[in-house]
Amino acid sequence: MKIKRKYYGLLFGLFVSIIMSLIMSFVLTLINVGWVPHFFMIWLKSFGISFAVALPISLIIVPLIRKLLDRITY
Numbered sequence: 557m558k559i560k561r562k563y564y565g566l567l568f569g570l571f572v573s574i575i576m577s578l579i580m581s582f583v584l585t586l587i588n589v590g591w592v593p594h595f596f597m598i599w600l601k602s603f604g605i606s607f608a609v610a611l612p613i614s615l616i617i618v619p620l621i622r623k624l625l626d627r628i629t630y
Contacts, residue, residue, distance in 0.1 A: 569618050573610035581606045 581602040589598055 565619060565622075566615065569614040570611065572618070573607060573614040576614075577603055577607040577610045 582599055585595070585599045585602045589595065592598070
């Protein structure tokens with residue numbers, strides 16, 4: 557099943573923000589609290605907050621960066 561090209565930017569921002577939020581929140585939670593008994597609950601809370609911030613930022617910033625790079629490289 558192919559998804560229409562018009563949804564590419566939205567899906568790209570969604571996937572990037574999910575993956576980046578998962579990785580960054582995991583690493584920062586591990587650094588800040590260590591491997592404690594309720595680590596995964598703390599991490600999931602941290603992920604939720606970071607994803608809520610990352611998604612709108614990625615949906616705004618990614619198109620701007622793409623336009624900037626198009627101007628620079630073409």
